[in-house]
Amino acid sequence: MTHVLDTDALAAETPPRREPPAPYRDVTRSDAAFRAFLHGLPGVDQVGAEARVGVLGTRSIKTTAKAWAIDTAISMVDLTTLEGADTPGKVRSLAAKARRPDPTDPSCPPVAAVCVYGDLAGVAKEALAGTGISVAAVATAFPSGRASRAVKLADVRDAVANGADEIDMVIDRGAFLAGRYLDVFDEVVAVKEACGDAHLKVILETGELVTLDNVRRASWLAMLAGGDFIKTSTGKISPAATLPVCLVMMEAVRDFRAATGRQVGVKPAGGIRTTKDAIRHLVLVNEVAGPDWLSPDWFRLGASSLLNDLLLQRQKLRTGHYSGPDHVSVD
Amino acid sequence: MTQLFDYAPAPESRSIVDVAPSYGLFLDGEFVDGSGAPFKTINPATEEVLSEVATGTAEDVDRAVRAARRAFTRVWGPMRPADRGKYLFRIARLLQERAREFAVLESLDNGKPIRESRDVDVPLAAAHFFYHAGWADKLDWAGLGPGPRPLGVAGQVIPWNFPLLMLAWKVAPALATGNTVVLKPAETTPLTALLFAEVCRQADLPPGVVNIVTGAGDTGRAVVEHEDVDKVAFTGSTEVGRAIARAVAGTRKKLTLELGGKAANIVFDDAPIDQAVEGIVQGIFFNQGHVCCAGSRLLVQESVHDEVIASLQRRIGTLRVGDPLDKNTDVGAINSAEQLARIRELSDIGVAEGAHRWQPACELPERGFWFPPTVFTDVSPAHRIARDEVFGPVLSVLTFRTPDEAVAKANNTTYGLSAGIWTEKGSRILAIADRLRAGVVWANTFNQFDPTSPFGGYKQSGYGREGGRHGLAAYLEGADSK
Numbered sequence: 001m002t003h004v005l006d007t008d009a010l011a012a013e014t015p016p017r018r019e020p021p022a023p024y025r026d027v028t029r030s031d032a033a034f035r036a037f038l039h040g041l042p043g044v045d046q047v048g049a050e051a052r053v054g055v056l057g058t059r060s061i062k063t064t065a066k067a068w069a070i071d072t073a074i075s076m077v078d079l080t081t082l083e084g085a086d087t088p089g090k091v092r093s094l095a096a097k098a099r100r101p102d103p104t105d106p107s108c109p110p111v112a113a114v115c116v117y118g119d120l121a122g123v124a125k126e127a128l129a130g131t132g133i134s135v136a137a138v139a140t141a142f143p144s145g146r147a148s149r150a151v152k153l154a155d156v157r158d159a160v161a162n163g164a165d166e167i168d169m170v171i172d173r174g175a176f177l178a179g180r181y182l183d184v185f186d187e188v189v190a191v192k193e194a195c196g197d198a199h200l201k202v203i204l205e206t207g208e209l210v211t212l213d214n215v216r217r218a219s220w221l222a223m224l225a226g227g228d229f230i231k232t233s234t235g236k237i238s239p240a241a242t243l244p245v246c247l248v249m250m251e252a253v254r255d256f257r258a259a260t261g262r263q264v265g266v267k268p269a270g271g272i273r274t275t276k277d278a279i280r281h282l283v284l285v286n287e288v289a290g291p292d293w294l295s296p297d298w299f300r301l302g303a304s305s306l307l308n309d310l311l312l313q314r315q316k317l318r319t320g321h322y323s324g325p326d327h328v329s330v331d
Numbered sequence: 332m333t334q335l336f337d338y339a340p341a342p343e344s345r346s347i348v349d350v351a352p353s354y355g356l357f358l359d360g361e362f363v364d365g366s367g368a369p370f371k372t373i374n375p376a377t378e379e380v381l382s383e384v385a386t387g388t389a390e391d392v393d394r395a396v397r398a399a400r401r402a403f404t405r406v407w408g409p410m411r412p413a414d415r416g417k418y419l420f421r422i423a424r425l426l427q428e429r430a431r432e433f434a435v436l437e438s439l440d441n442g443k444p445i446r447e448s449r450d451v452d453v454p455l456a457a458a459h460f461f462y463h464a465g466w467a468d469k470l471d472w473a474g475l476g477p478g479p480r481p482l483g484v485a486g487q488v489i490p491w492n493f494p495l496l497m498l499a500w501k502v503a504p505a506l507a508t509g510n511t512v513v514l515k516p517a518e519t520t521p522l523t524a525l526l527f528a529e530v531c532r533q534a535d536l537p538p539g540v541v542n543i544v545t546g547a548g549d550t551g552r553a554v555v556e557h558e559d560v561d562k563v564a565f566t567g568s569t570e571v572g573r574a575i576a577r578a579v580a581g582t583r584k585k586l587t588l589e590l591g592g593k594a595a596n597i598v599f600d601d602a603p604i605d606q607a608v609e610g611i612v613q614g615i616f617f618n619q620g621h622v623c624c625a626g627s628r629l630l631v632q633e634s635v636h637d638e639v640i641a642s643l644q645r646r647i648g649t650l651r652v653g654d655p656l657d658k659n660t661d662v663g664a665i666n667s668a669e670q671l672a673r674i675r676e677l678s679d680i681g682v683a684e685g686a687h688r689w690q691p692a693c694e695l696p697e698r699g700f701w702f703p704p705t706v707f708t709d710v711s712p713a714h715r716i717a718r719d720e721v722f723g724p725v726l727s728v729l730t731f732r733t734p735d736e737a738v739a740k741a742n743n744t745t746y747g748l749s750a751g752i753w754t755e756k757g758s759r760i761l762a763i764a765d766r767l768r769a770g771v772v773w774a775n776t777f778n779q780f781d782p783t784s785p786f787g788g789y790k791q792s793g794y795g796r797e798g799g800r801h802g803l804a805a806y807l808e809g810a811d812s813k
Contacts, residue, residue, distance in 0.1 A: 043755040045775050048606030058446060060341035060658035068336065251605050286336045287649050294336055 018189045020224035021260045027224070031182045038181055041220060044212035044248055053243035059283045066279070070314045071109055072294065073278040074101060077310075078136055078267065078302045080115040081331070082143075082235065088123040091116055095127030097329055102311050105318075111307065112296040113166060117142070118159030125163030136201070137164035140191060143205075143234035145170040149187060156194040166199040167191070170234060171218065173208045181221060188225035201267055201300075202227035206245045207237040215245050219252035229265040235302065240270025246281060250288040266293065269302025275313040278306060304331060338651075341658045343445045348436045350522065353383040356391055356545060357528035359398035360538025366391050367546060372521055375442035376655050376664040376699040384521045387544035392513065392553040395542040399484040399511040400559055402539030407511050408481060416467030419507055421534040423460035426453065426499075429530065433523055437495055438655040440522040442664030442700070443618050445656050455780055456499035459798070462782035463507035466803060470508060473800055479807040481509030482585060483561035486554040488575075489524075490567045491517035491666050492621040492722075498524050500797050501564050502541060503782075508806040510562065511540050515554050517567075518547040519667045552578070560584060562806060566623070569720075569746075569791050587795025587805045589623065589787060591720040592748030594769065595741035596626030596777060597731075600635045602753035606775065608642045611726070614751060614777035616650060616662055616704050620724040621670070623792070624749035626777050628717060629728045630737055636730050640708060647704050648691045662724060665700040674702050674723035681707050681716035686727070712743055720746070734759070738766045747789025751777045770796075 019025050027037040061069055079098045081090060095114055102108040113134035114124045121137040128135060137159035141147035147155075156167055169191045175183045192200050202222035206215050222230045230249055233240035246268045253264045266285070272278055278301055285293045293299050308328040316322050353369065355362040365385025372381050387395070407415065426433065430453045437448040470479050485505045489497040494516060505512050516524035524543050531541050544550055548571075555563050555575050565575050566589040579586045596614050598607050614626025631639050655663035665671040682688050686707040695701040702723055710717050710727040717727045731737040741750055750769040752760050764772040770788040773779060780786070785801035787793060795805050 042602070042604040045603040045606040045755075048603060048609055048775060051776075052606070052609050055446075058450065058658070059338065061338060062341045063339045065337060065339040072336075282336060291335055 018226065021262055023259065024224055028182060028185055031180075034181050034185065035179065038217040038220060041216055044216055046212050046244070049212055049244045049247055053247050053284065056283050056287060057243065057280050061279050061283065067314075067317050069279045069282050070275060070310055070317065073275070073282060073301060074307065074310050074314070075109040075112060076296045076299055076301050077111040077307050078113045078115045078269070078300045079111045079307060080235070080269070080302055080304050082115070082117060082138060086117060086120060088120065091120045091123045092127045094331060095124055095133075097307070097331065098128065098133050099131050101307055102314065102328070108311070108314065112300055115168065115302065118155060118162060118164065121159050121162035121164040134165040135163055136166035136168055137162070138168045138170075138234075140169040142168070142170050142203075143236040145172050146174075149190065152187070153190060153194045156191055160194070160196055160198050164198055166201060167195050168201045168203055168231060170203045170205060171222065173205050176209065176214070176218060176221075181217075185221055185225045188222055188227060192226040199228040200226070201229035201231045201265075203231045203234055203269075205234055205237055206232050206242075207239045212244060212248050215248045216252055219249050220256065223252065223256045223262075223264045227264065229267050229300070231267040231269055231302065233268075233270040235270030238271070241268030241272055241302075243280060243284060246284055247288060250285060250293070253293070254289040263292065263298060265298040265300065267300040267302055272301055272303050273305050274309050278310060338659050340654070342654065342656045343435055343438075343449075343658055345435060345439070345656065348432045348439070350382050350436070350439070353385075354521070354525045354545070355385045356387050356395070357525065357531075357541070357543040358391070358395050359542065360532065362528070365545070367550075370518060370547070372440060372519065374439050374699075375519075375666050376696070378698050381440060382522065384525070384545045386546040387515070387550045387553070389553040392544055392550065392557055395513045395544050396484055396486070396557045396559050398539035399513050399542055402537055403481070403483055403511040406537040407506075407540050408509055410509075412468040412470065412509070415506065415509065416464045418534055418536050419460050419464030419467060419503065422530060422536070423457050423464060425530045425533055426457040426460060430454070430457070433495055433526060435656065436526055437523050438663070440520045441491065441494060442655050442666050444660040444663040445658055446660065447618060452493055452496045455782070456495045459496075459499040459503045459782045463503035467507045470803065470807070473803055475800070475804050475807055476809055479508070479809065482806060482808055483510060484559060485510045485512050485562040485564060485806065486557060486560035487512060487514045487564045488551045488554060488567065489514065489516055491520040492618060492623070494520040495523040495527065497566050498527055500566070504797070504802050505562075505564075505806050506540065508803055510806050513542045513544060513554055513560070515544050515546065515551045518545070521545040555579065562586075564805070565589070572793060585805065587787075587797065588793035589795070589797060590748075590791060590793040591722075592623045592625065592746045592788065592792050593628055593718065593720050593744045594624055594626045594746075594749040594751065595628045595630050595744075595767075596751040597737050597741055597753065597763065598629065598631045598635070598639055599734075599737075599752075599754040599756075599759065600632040601755050602635070603755060603775065604635065604639060604642060607753040608639065608646050610751060610753060610775070610777040611643055612646055612650070615726040616647075616724050617778050619662055619665055619702070621666060621722055622778065624771060624778065625722075626749075626751050627721060627726060628741075628744075629726055630731050630740055631728060632737075633730045633732050640706075640728065643706065644689060644691070647706065650691070650693075650704055652693050652701070652703060653696060662704060665702050665723060668700055670722065671700040671702060674721055674725060677716055677719060677721045678702075678705060678725055681710070681714060681725075681727070684714045684716070686710045686714055686716060712740060718744065734763060738763060742766075742768045745791045748792035749773065
């Protein structure tokens with residue numbers, strides 16, 4: 001086995017610990033303090049959380065409200081392709097779809113971003129030049145996050161250098177579940193630094209964190225460490241984005257802004273396939289965190305097949321009848 | 332594109348239900364005219380007259396009781412229990428089949444949001460019939476003594492807050508145990524009971540097994556005081572309950588009373604705050620607070636008081652008050668002008684006594700009976716809003732410092748119907764629940780109902796239990812409810 005990294009370089013890359021914002025400056029002063037803080041957050045009653053999303057799921061969004069919700073959802077999509085088989089051609093075709101999701105209808109808004117692996121960020125950047133659509137790249141040894149910190153940071157810098165406007169990192173779930181919260185925190189801080197001007201989305205991979213208590217703790221950890229967005233999942237693990245998880249994350253960003261004044265975005269990703277799912281998420285955003293989050297700056301939907309269903313429903317609203325899968329482009 | 336997510340109106344269609352211009356009494360399987368002057372039932376959300384309903388006099392009640400007695404002696408009493416069960420199953424299925432009709436009619440006549448009538452009232456009513464249908468042929472094994480026998484004719488008087496559901500709570504156990512019924516629905520909400528009468532006909536229930544006599548207090552009194560009634564079951568105010576207890580005292584009649592409440596919802600500092608806030612909202616604003624077991628006293632630990640109240644106020648700000656038939660409405664109309672006057676009076680007394688009243692900015696419709704969700708802070712246990720049942724969307728917030736103080740304040744009421752405990756600590760739930768003098772104690776939830784679970788109160792919240800195995804005992808001879 002050859003070690004390409006020397007340990008001195010690795011040490012040099014660990015920055016001094018960044019302080020979280022007031023009033024939480026001292027919570028990361030030690031492992032014990034940070035653990036006490038995260039474990040001291042109010043618990044989440046899973047039955048209650050599920051009941052709450054159950055009721056919100058009965059909201060009936062019709063006519064003008066539905067039209068607004070569909071357009072808003074389209075504008076929030078991070079159109080994603082994260083396959084080993086991705087090619088520049090595939091990414092260009094996705095970029096074309098991102099600019100004009102419905103080629104027959106110029107009133108259809110573009111999506112928020114195209115999300116790809118770091119090596120293809122350059123291709124996406126070029127294809128999206130001048131559109132205002134962001135390029136998001138997954139990094140930090142996505143999806144498992146199992147690599148040394150130096151490799152993860154190099155991954156981030158590479159993606160940024162390739163033109164990524166947004167970096168979707170994964171947290172070290174192993175460390176989190178083992179209770180090494182400060183390690184996870186330090187890593188998010190380091191990645192944030194490596195991002196430079198790029199926005200940082202922190203993927204919690206809630207399907208591996210399992211409990212809603214963990215989701216709340218990981219959300220706070222990511223926000224304290226400077227994440228611009230918290231994101232549910234990689235899409236590679238099931239369950240991915242669920243409504244109870246999204247509820248807890250919306251509560252977290254709402255409470256975090258109330259306490260620190262800093263607003264953090266939320267991105268559920270994976271498993272959102274239908275317009276109904278998307279609208280349920282928007283209702284959740286609206287009623288839990290409030291309308292301040294109802295914009296692509298603060299809420300994203302990480303998805304691939306969702307966009308086509310949104311387009312079909314949009315056509316249905318406009319024309320009064322359902323077309324079919326041949327009336328929207330395959331990705 | 333605006334920045335606001337305005338939900339467009341999403342009204343449930345009224346066309347599913349035919350409201351007749353007038354209704355008679357349901358006696359011996361037929362709709363007949365009442366002898367009293369008919370009264371109007373209105374939609375409390377609009378004050379529109381829905382229908383005219385017959386008033387049953389003492390003579391009408393007598394006819395109803397005689398029909399019930401006949402049906403008991405000749406048909407229902409001697410019937411094979413398994414066959415009685417079949418009728419109940421049939422009624423339960425019909426309630427499900429006609430669920431939307433019942434839900435729309437309930438919301439029209441009562442003012443409650445369609446979301447609640449559709450998702451709570453009607454499904455639970457059907458569930459009560461299903462549950463009791465199953466008991467009909469298994470009473471020998473219910474642990475209520477050997478060969479339990481029905482009592483005979485049950486006279487039942489029900490309130491306006493859950494018209495169909497309270498009917499189900501009363502009628503289902505009575506029929507399952509072999510009794511026949513004379514039921515008096517509330518005068519402001521008679522329509523679903525009359526639709527239920529239609530369901531009884533549809534199910535071919537033998538005539539006289541269920542009789543429905545509409546009217547006001549006098550009609551109810553005639554039912555309760557009728558000599559040939561063997562069992563009286565009442566749900567309603569403590570004041571009326573007391574009068575019924577007096578009327579029944581010294582007679583052979585069995586009595587169950589389910590009366591008022593002033594439930595404490597206790598939030599400890601280690602509670603799951605977001606879910607506790609949901610529970611507080613569900614506890615007091617469910618059904619506009621027209622719930623005898625409503626969590627109308629919030630007892631919150633001082634150390635989290637400000638956080639909980641801020642969170643609660645933010646949450647209440649998102650409640651959608653308005654058209655009960657809109658599927659997105661959370662809080663509907665107050666059931667009657669009379670009830671609205673009482674809520675206003677007590678709310679004003681709260682202010683006069685020095686508590687701080689908070690209401691969210693919300694637009695109320697011009698017509699109809701409306702009261703905004705209301706929270707009183709700085710409430711002392713001596714205030715009337717901390718002692719009297721408001722029976723409306725009014726929450727009184729008190730604080731405590733220690734578990735002992737929480738228990739003492741929670742029990743410091745003349746009622747004892749329900750209570751709630753919010754904490755992540757399981758041992759605390761058990762310890763506190765043991766010390767609360769309340770018939771139902773919910774842990775980390777509130778206002779959950781199930782036909783398998785007995786429901787009833789301590790002290791002035793009444794006596795007897797409804798639902799579950801315990802509820803059967805109230806309708807059986809010699810059965811011990813323990």
